[in-house]
Structure formats: structure tokens, C-alpha cells
Amino acid sequence: MTTTRIAAALLAAATLLALAPNAAAAPVASPHATVDLQPELNALVEQGTSTAALAEVRDHGRVVWRGAAGTADLATGQPARADGRFRIASTTKSFVSTVTLQLVDEGRLRLDDPIEHYLPDVIPNGGAITVRQLLNHTSGLYNYLDDPHVRSNTEAGNREFLTTGRWIQYTPQQLLAISTAKPPYFAPGQGWHYSNTNYIVVGMLIQQVTGRSWREEVESRIIQPLGLHHTTLPTDTTAIPGPHAHGYFKFPEGPGDVTRLSPTIADAAGAGISTTDDLALFHAALFGGRLLSPAQLTEMTTTVPIPDAPDHAEYGLGVVRYDLSCGQFWGHPGEIPGYSTGLLGTRDGSRQYALSYNEYDKSDSTKSTRLYRAFEEKALCGDPATAG
Template sequence: MNANHWAGPRRRDRLGLRLAAVAVAGATVATLAPTAAVAAGVGVPAAVAEAERPGPAVDLGPELRTLVERGGATAALGEVRENGRRPWRDAAGVVDLDSGRAVRTDSRFRIGSVTKTFVSTVVLQLADEGRLRLDDPVERYLPGVVPNGGAISIRQLLSHTSGLFDYLEDQRFLYHDEASLRAYLAEGRWTDFRPEDLVSVGVGHAPYFAPGQGWYYSNTNYILTGMIIRKVTGRTWQREVERRIVEPLHLDSTTFPNTSTRIPGPHAHGYIQLPEGPTDVTRLNPTVADAAGNGISTTADLDRFHAALFGGKLLTPARLAEMTTVVPAPTIAAHYGLGLIRYDLPCGEVWGHTGGIPGYNTILLGARDGSRQFALSFNLLEGAETDETGAAIDSLFLKAACGPDGTGKTGADRSQSPLKLLR
């Protein structure tokens, strides 16, 4: 995973271009010129918008529009939830660059690694039911799949302390030039992957460290976790998330597809910048992400999920305490629990996860006591980032978490956000 705050195109050139970042090495960085519709913002009738926003305590609309107008995003939408109410919800940008139609606040989007929090919640429920133990070795459920699997626990998978190599860092998932990126766009993004295929790539590399002796964000951990859920329950991890979380909470716009390349319902398109202009990457085969990041949702559903999780509706207090027991995550300047990130801000702690997949970036964060949530999706035109991109995202993040001045304290020093968007 990228270790610096906001990796611009030059930095990504040095790292190699991963599937999750998908930018053009060496291509000219072009700022997206906003159309009138992009600048206009909200894509819902005024009467509906007013009903959705009863007296906002914080207005993040200007930041959303900055991200679109000057930060290289084609669309951005967000929602704040406080004590079960929705004081703010807004959107800026367009559904697609061809039509220029304004994006709706209820649009669906790919959530990337925010999927991990759903998957971890299911595992903790299974532990509460006595169907597995977090300190059981991987070998018990997936014999012969992982070298040294007897020394790696489920807990270490969930906390990224297993040391297993991230399959997305293998050369076959990296793009070093324009030709290889074009090959991905034409053929690679339609490829079907089995979870076993992805794990095989990951375990084909030497581990980063011995189990429990460090921290490194590795998507291989959650592919294995999804396989363990299937072994224990006899059902796919997608079905277990649906029956245990999505259906009870009525997250009607949240899905976890298998091979379907489409996003159902209203949604903004995702793009990658090529020398001749933006290329639509909305449709792709999500099996490349599987239990590490294939989900689709809305800001409203994500906020509802976060509120239920931290409000004690999905886990017992003891299991939630385990989920929020963290280890240092130095490469993202944060702390990591079991499928959860803790960021320490000027105004205190926030909990949740971030995610990215080609064309889409997601932030879901909130208070530990379940009183406040913030969900944001933005369609960054990869390869068209500007000097204002990172600052706009930081401002949204800090203002949503800490209040209008971005600190939670009048006159307090605003330090740089530690936010890292994880794939």
C-alpha cells in the first residue's frame, strides 16, 4: 500500500501502477475542466433536498464542489449522520461526462476496502456463536492453502499482522506503462478470478515478516477470510454478509456481487485519464477484489451500517471491544483493529475504513460511541489530480469529523490529516 499521504502521479510512477490506483505512467496530467453541470452540484429536486437536510450543523458542500471543480473529481457525494438524524447530505458533479447530468445524492458506488469491515463483522459474529475462534490457525479451516498456515491465526488475518504478501503487489496487477494499462482496460478488467487464484499469487511470494511480528496492509488476508467464512458456514461470504447485516439493517442499496460487472441503480461513472481524454472504467469484474473490496453501497447505507456496528446492534460489547483493539499501522499513520482503522485527530478518535477501486474512492468514519457517522464517495479522474486534490479531501475529512473549523476546537492548530485511502 502507498505510504505517503496523497500519492500524485509522479509518486505512483516510481511505485509502479497498481490495479487499485490505475493511472498512466508518464502521461500528461490534465485537470478536468468542469462543465456547468459539474459546478452546479446537487442532482435532486430542491424540495427533496430540503427534506433530507433539516438544518445542517456543518455544510461540506463547498468542499465537495472544490473537489470536483479544482481537484480532478467528476463527482463527489457525502452524508453526515448524528444520533440517527441526517443533518447534511449533498452531491456535486455529474453522472457521466457525456450527458453532463447532475449526480444524485442517493447514487451507488463501489466501496473498495470498506468491504473489509462487513466481512470482519461476520467473522466476529461467527466467533460469538462458537463456530470458530479468532486465534484458530488458518490451517484448521484451509489445510495446505497457506505455507506456515498453522502459525497464522484468523485474528492476524483480520488485523493485517499475518505477514502475508499482498497479491495486488504482484507484477501481474501492476501497470508500468500506457500499453499495459490499455491492455487492462481492453481485456484485463473483465477477467474472472477465483479466491484460490488470488491467494496462490499472494503465497507465491515470501512473506513480509513472521506472523505477528509486524503490520502490513495485505488484501490476501481478506481473500482468505472470505474462504474461511464459506468453509465454516457452507455459504459464500457475500451471502453471510447479506443475511447477517444487509437484510436485518435494510441496507437496500448495498450489494456484494460475484462476477457482475455493472453497478445497479443510479450511480456516477468512474474514469481513468488517458492522453486522448477520460476513459470510462465503471464496469469491471469485481472478482479481482472479492472479500477484500468488491462491495457496492450508498452514503446512507454506509452510515446506517456504521451506526449499527458501533451502536451495539451487530456485535456484543465484548466482540466490539476485540474489533477495536488496535495495533500500530505505521505505513498509514493510524492504528488498525479487526477490519477497522482508528485515526487520531485534533478533536479525538474516529473509526471506520477507507477504500478504493478503479474509478471510485470511499471514506466511512465516525465516533466510537456510535453518535456520529460520515460517508463520502468521490470519482477521482485518475491521472488528472491537481495540487488541490489532497487538500480538498483532507478538508472534507477533518471538517466532517471535527466540525466547521476542522479541529473541533476554536482557534486550534489544524494539523495535516493522516488519512490514507486504502485499496
């Protein structure tokens, strides 16, 4: 569950690499405090890749730009709202990883302990898979979403998901069983492959250690203290609460509305719902040092290579590091049927952008990547035409 721009790297990368922690992040150039992103946001819609797009940019705690483009509901023509809610998909992983690292801070678990220590007899070869390897996708566990019986990105797969697949209620145990029925991609620690299964297991780990669900821990440790009033973690409801843009599949005969779906297909790997404002606030708090100790924030931003990744991206513990034209930035993308999410900002938490769009037309991935990259670069690095 990642944005299309890096889906090839995050979901299909299977090259085996030796793992090496990343050196300290390079300093980030200071971008312009204000920027007008409406042309780039409009382009996501006008050039046919999206039905709706909404975004926000913050700088040193202040909203410096917020906007929306496109249509929230194709049936009524209602325009998209900048304060609309949306499914954040794999951006949820940053919340879950933060809670896990808080538990490390509290001495309740250790990153390099085998998962077998906490969840005995739950995962084959669990004695060789560490908590760290689950968080940074080096465990080798098969991604249950790679199973075409669960989700296929073909037109036929989209039709099946629209009619039946999106209503299926999964348990974490069922998702794990789908994964463990397949051979691992590689031995633990001997490669990198994006696998939502890793975070299904981390969700189970949080419940085992705390006695409460991962949702309850995220709510009490992050959502409530930060006042993220529009962020929710649904258990089985298929609806998005409050104002929101609908998500669609594009079919030759017209759009298929996929807004409602069972969040159980994502669970701790991507069930969250939020707004651009809440996501930016979370990012600022996380990288500003309000949620983790310096030691655990360093652990979170210690990375391993992502094979064939654009922007020289590397994966930490529930966060991704990207190299843009003006420096290094941190965050996590998300993709689930109907919704793509971007969340990225500086390592010191001083600037961030959050974006949601319905990537309706996936026929030209090059154009989609170009449009997304133009938005990202301008949001974080400023407008080259006005740079001094």
C-alpha cells in the same frame, strides 16, 4: 484497495514493528450537529481531482447533510446524484470482519486459532498464521494486488486494465495462488503490511465454517436485518445497479470509462457496492452495538500500528482508527479503479460521514490529500469558523 490519502501507508508500509494492542480510545469532542459541506465537496471536483463526489453526514441517527457535486456521466453531462451507488472497495472488509466476529461470538471459531485449523493445507505456514493476523494484516501474506501482472497503477497499467484486465474472472483460489507464489513480507506477527489476500482467505474461512459464501452471510446477518436496500455484493456481474456516477481514468487524450469491471478481482477484500446512506447506517449499527457483543467490538477496535500512517492511524480487525483534531474516529477507506470511498465516525456510533468520489486526477497527491482532509475534518469536527 484503499483511498489515495492513506494508500502509501496501507499498501506500501513494510517497516517491521512489534505489535501492541492499543489502549482504550480517548473521548471524542462533540462536533456540531449540522454542517454545510457543499463547498468542500465542490472543491473535490472544481480543483480537478474528481469528476463526481457524493457524501452524507449523520448525527444521532438523523441525516444532517447530504450532497453531490460533479458529473455522473461525462458523455451525457448528467449531474451526480447524492443517492447514487458506487463501488465501496475495501470498506467491504468491515462487513466481512463483522461476520467473522459474529462467528466468534457464536463459538464457531476463535481469533487466535491458526487458520490451518479451519483450512488445512490451504496456506503455506498456515499453522503459524492466526485468524486475528488475517483480520489485522499482520500475517505477512503477499498482497496479490502488488503483483504488477494483476494490477499496475502506472498509466500503462491503467490502459491495460481498461482494455483487458477489468474483464478477467478470478476465483479466490487463483488470487490466493498468486499470493502464495511470492515470499511473505515477514514472519506471521512480526510486522504489518496491508494485504487484500488476508480477506480472500477470511472469505474462504467463512464459507468453511458456515457452509455458505461470505456474501450470503453478510447479506443475511447485516444487509437484510439493517435494511440496507441499496447494498449489493456482486459475484461476477460487471455492472453497478441503479443510478450511479461513472468512474474514469484520466489519460492525455481524454477520460477512459472504467465503471464496469469484474468484482472477482476484489472478492471478500472489496467487491461491495453501496450508497452513502447505507454505509452510514451500517457504521451506526456496528459501533452502536447492534451487530457485535461488547467483547467482540472491543476485539475489533484493538489496534496495531500502521507504519508511517497519517493521522496516527492504527488498524483493528477490519476497521481503522484515525486521530483527527477533535478526537479519535473509526471506519475504513476503500479504493478500486474509478471509485474512492471514505467511511468514518465516532466509536459510540453517534456520528458518521460517508463519501464517494472518482479521483480522476492523481497527478497532485498533496492537493488531493488536502481537499480530502478538509472535508473529513469539517464533517466530523465541525466548521472551525463557527466553533464555540
